Amino acid sequence: MLIRTYKYRIYPTKTQQTLLEKQLCLCRWLYNHCLEQRRNAYEKDKTKISCYDQIKEIPKLKKERPELNQVYSQTLQDVIRRLDKAFQNFFKRVEESKNGKKQKPGYPRFKGKYRYDSMVYPQSGFELKNNKLNLSKIGSLKIKLHREIKGNIKALIIRRTNTNKWFACFAVEINQELPVKPNIKNIKDKNILGIDLGLDNFLTTDKEEKIDNPRYLKETEEKLARVQRWHSRKKLKSKNRNKSRIKLARLHEKITNQRLDFLHKLSHKLVSNFQFIAFEQLNIKGMSKNKYLSRSIADASWARFLQMLIYKAEEAGIWAIGVNPKNTSQICSGCGNIVEKTLATRIHKCPKCGLRIDRDINAARNILNLALNTLGTRGINACGVEGIPLTLKQEALRR
Ligand SMILES: [Zn+2]
Numbered sequence: 058m059l060i061r062t063y064k065y066r067i068y069p070t071k072t073q074q075t076l077l078e079k080q081l082c083l084c085r086w087l088y089n090h091c092l093e094q095r096r097n098a099y100e101k102d103k104t105k106i107s108c109y110d111q112i113k114e115i116p117k118l119k120k121e122r123p124e125l126n127q128v129y130s131q132t133l134q135d136v137i138r139r140l141d142k143a144f145q146n147f148f149k150r151v152e153e154s155k156n157g158k159k160q161k162p163g164y165p166r167f168k169g170k171y172r173y174d175s176m177v178y179p180q181s182g183f184e185l186k187n188n189k190l191n192l193s194k195i196g197s198l199k200i201k202l203h204r205e206i207k208g209n210i211k212a213l214i215i216r217r218t219n220t221n222k223w224f225a226c227f228a229v230e231i232n233q234e235l236p237v238k239p240n241i242k243n244i245k246d247k248n249i250l251g252i253d254l255g256l257d258n259f260l261t262t263d264k265e266e267k268i269d270n271p272r273y274l275k276e277t278e279e280k281l282a283r284v285q286r287w288h289s290r291k292k293l294k295s296k297n298r299n300k301s302r303i304k305l306a307r308l309h310e311k312i313t314n315q316r317l318d319f320l321h322k323l324s325h326k327l328v329s330n331f332q333f334i335a336f337e338q339l340n341i342k343g344m345s346k347n348k349y350l351s352r353s354i355a356d357a358s359w360a361r362f363l364q365m366l367i368y369k370a371e372e373a374g375i376w377a378i379g380v381n382p383k384n385t386s387q388i389c390s391g392c393g394n395i396v397e398k399t400l401a402t403r404i405h406k407c408p409k410c411g412l413r414i415d416r417d418i419n420a421a422r423n424i425l426n427l428a429l430n431t432l433g434t435r436g437i438n439a440c441g442v443e444g445i446p447l448t449l450k451q452e453a454l455r456r
Pocket of ligand 1: 394
């Protein structure tokens with residue numbers, strides 16, 4: 058079973074927008090209220106309040122604060138589930154830090170004004186009819202259904218962007234059988250691909266092709282860095298600061314759209330041209346905490362790109378295999394020898410077999426070899442795939 062998200066722009070009227078804002082505000086209040094409750098309980102007598110306990114309290118809260126009735130009741134329950142998830146993640150991080158993994162766990166935080174921007178309708182409370190979205194307690198909303206929803210709608214998320222646009226995101230369960238992937242034995246060598254994701258070039262393939270971030274994207278990113286510096290110099294809570302906040306949000310939105318467009322096209326191209334694609338599994342935990350903007354953008358792009366690649370491959374019935382990134386840049390793709398190098402070393406030179414190639418191409422070849430080997434030796438056969446023939450592996454090594 059597949060879960061896909063369909064995202065559509067919605068156009069609330071002024072009145073509806075006020076209602077939606079008010080509901081977000083009430084959800085945020087509930088979130089912070091329940092967070093405080095848990096915090097106090099823990100600090101006073103080390104007790105934990107469960108998700109279930111807090112959901113049970115909602116009717117009582119509604120009596121004390123009748124305006125909560127303006128929000129669909131399942132949406133309120135979902136606020137508490139969201140908080141509970143934040144706590145579960147927190148406890149998980151606490152456990153991890155005990156086990157010696159360094160990350161310092163941060164306690165779930167209170168949500169500020171601009172930090173609460175979505176509401177969930179987990180099962181009901183909404184209906185799509187005659188090109189309108191009917192929302193409980195809001196009414197009939199104008200929606201731009203630019204593509205048809207295929208499958209069963211499981212949930213709806215209403216989201217507001219920083220630039221005050223509204224979106225409806227439907228989580229849809231797709232009931233279709235996935236296409237059967239081709240037997241690896243039958244895939245021609247020209248249809249297998251290894252890719253290495255990098256900072257200098259977005260992507261390098263084992264076939265010596267390099268794909269860079271598009272120029273327009275670089276330009277907008279440079280502009281973003283400038284506006285961000287400008288923004289951070291503004292006084293907190295000043296009028297100018299608010300202005301630059303909106304400017305910053307618009308730029309972020311533009312960049313996100315441009316980047317998504319680039320990633321969609323690239324992943325689509327790869328999936329249409331190859332039947333077996335090997336990539337490096339990213340260490341998601343190690344990412345995202347980087348203080349350099351360019352690096353954090355790259356991290357986010359890689360993660361998103363792989364996500365797209367995986368689901369597009371799934372739908373197209375081709376192989377997309379992630380491998381452990383350990384040593385992929387150090388191993389010699391020609392002979393298996395380890396050739397240590399720093400990030401600054403751009404050329405892989407092997408003293409043992411004499412191979413001399415670009416380091417990223419070398420890495421892409423190693424990634425491909427690893428994926429082919431994994432499929433040949435590990436239990437992926439369980440999915441009905443026969444082990445790959447040695448010749449293909451040797452071919453991969455040779456190239
Ligand atoms: Zn070598």
